[in-house]
């Protein structure tokens with residue numbers, strides 16, 4: 001049986017609400033904005049395959065581990081790790097997992113919010129008819145005008161941070177629970193409509209080819225230059241990015257899922273919930289790819305356009321389809337909501353910790369955390385304009401890219417590795433057995449094998465490869 005501890009932060013009202021909220025955390029800009037753009041940059045099918053493998057072999061088992069730790073500790077990730085390490089007689093250093101998660105949360109929110117700000121700006125673009133009849137060049141110019149203007153980006157970044165703080169200050173249960181249950185299914189339907197449009201008007205066959213035709217040579221290759229003069233080089237980077245994205249898209253490795261796990265009812269099945277969440281997240285990402293790439297190819301755009309990809313392609317579809325002004329407005333509103341229900345989980349671990357260990361009021365904690373993330377976010381705003389030049393780059397990356405790389409490809413996988421090691425070795429087998437309560441022994445044994453060996457070794461290999469060890 002699971003422990004009888006109570007969370008001081010409250011509990012989800014039901015198992016269904018917990019799943020909705022966690023899907024809300026997982027499904028976000030990662031699926032609709034980031035997945036298509038990095039798939040475009042890393043060349044398609046091979047990258048998608050590696051990503052799917054990482055979700056199945058590393059993401060799913062680690063999500064189960066985070067949820068079981070969360071429910072066992074019933075506290076903020078820092079307090080949970082401290083408490084469980086003590087109970088299980090392991091080193092107090094395990095609490096570092098919680099601290100590094102809080103830092104990763106800040107880093108991610110500080111660029112996530114800027115991209116969510118783009119989505120907010122596009123809600124108004126679309127609603128005011130600004131996208132009507134837009135051409136591929138026109139759409140590229142609209143985007144360039146937006147990201148070229150620090151004041152506009154700053155305003156929307158501020159609005160989004162305030163939205164996030166407002167929800168977290170109230171506690172996750174009021175408001176968001178309800179909003180998410182309606183908006184997530186609506187987003188799904190909108191995506192289906194977009195895929196339908198892309199099927200009718202775009203180059204669907206070429207898109208499917210791009211997404212699913214696996215060319216293994218590309219798994220370890222990075223290519224630069226134009227189509228005629230492609231230069232390809234052996235590199236583990238695509239695999240590192242695919243693995244990092246598996247963590248990012250499932251909200252793993254920083255304690256967000258652990259924090260949500262702390263509010264899960266005692267009897268809910270962690271395995272069942274994890275599979276539902278992972279499947280929903282993956283389906284949304286693939287649908288986003290199938291909505292976007294047909295338009296990319298039909299409009300002669302480059303799949304490797306980078307972070308602006310969906311903001312340059314989807315407006316072309318909205319601008320030229322019947323009722324596009326409405327569809328466009330609704331789509332971007334839903335995108336904002338998807339980002340919103342994710343961003344709250346980025347700050348929840350820090351806020352919960354300030355509340356349960358430092359005795360802060362939730363509202364104060366949320367405001368302070370929001371202010372810090374806002375300040376860090378200024379760097380992301382400027383990396384698209386004033387600081388976009390090479391003089392301001394480090395290792396060929398802007399501040400925005402660096403933050404994303406450090407958080408997604410380094411901190412999240414390392415956090416995930418530590419979580420797997422704590423569950424598999426730091427704590428006893430009895431803890432996992434108790435919390436997961438899997439009836440079929442073989443199933444539990446399989447998971448146990450994966451969490452102790454397969455996931456840690458997988459993460460280790462990808463890491464060592466990416467820093468050039470082999």
Ligand code: TRP
Pocket residue numbers: 025026027028029030031108247248249250251252253254256342343345346412
């Ligand atoms: N998973 C979200 C997305 O795909 C982003 C996110 C929310 C996240 N919480 C997180 C990423 C925690 C890493 C860690 O958009």
